[in-house]
Amino acid sequence: MEIVNKQPTVKAPAETFTGDAWFDVIAKGEGPSRLRVNVVRFAPGARNAWHSHAVGQTLHVTEGRGLIQARGGQVTEIGPGDTVHTPPGEWHWHGADPDHFMSHLAMWEAPDDGPETRWGALVTDEEYHRR
Numbered sequence: 001m002e003i004v005n006k007q008p009t010v011k012a013p014a015e016t017f018t019g020d021a022w023f024d025v026i027a028k029g030e031g032p033s034r035l036r037v038n039v040v041r042f043a044p045g046a047r048n049a050w051h052s053h054a055v056g057q058t059l060h061v062t063e064g065r066g067l068i069q070a071r072g073g074q075v076t077e078i079g080p081g082d083t084v085h086t087p088p089g090e091w092h093w094h095g096a097d098p099d100h101f102m103s104h105l106a107m108w109e110a111p112d113d114g115p116e117t118r119w120g121a122l123v124t125d126e127e128y129h130r131r
């Protein structure tokens with residue numbers, strides 16, 4: 001066994017996130033493992049850009065109040081204990097609600113080839129507030 005050294009918390013890049021979000025890498029498997037687990041902490045109003053995951057993603061909210069939307073769907077509130085799965089290739093975004101922090105575990109896998117995540121446009125204020 002190995003107690004893994006804590007890596008520094010990483011500020012989510014402005015190219016793919018609106019507002020302040022930070023993540024900690026919890027697990028990044030070495031082949032044949034494809035495991036990817038991050039804790040992501042969003043400040044109020046922060047959210048990631050439209051994106052999709054090659055092999056899908058499972059989110060598990062641990063704290064606060066958040067929002068998630070799939071392309072063509074409604075902006076949906078999520079909170080502690082909620083688990084959301086987005087299937088491979090489904091475009092979506094997730095983040096905090098306007099007035100609260102939100103933290104979630106993000107779990108996904110690396111694909112055989114190509115990028116793990118495809119990124120699109122930032123979520124506009126109009127999209128974010130459309131409820």
Ligand code: MN
Pocket residue numbers: 051053057086092093094
């Ligand atoms: Mn996602």
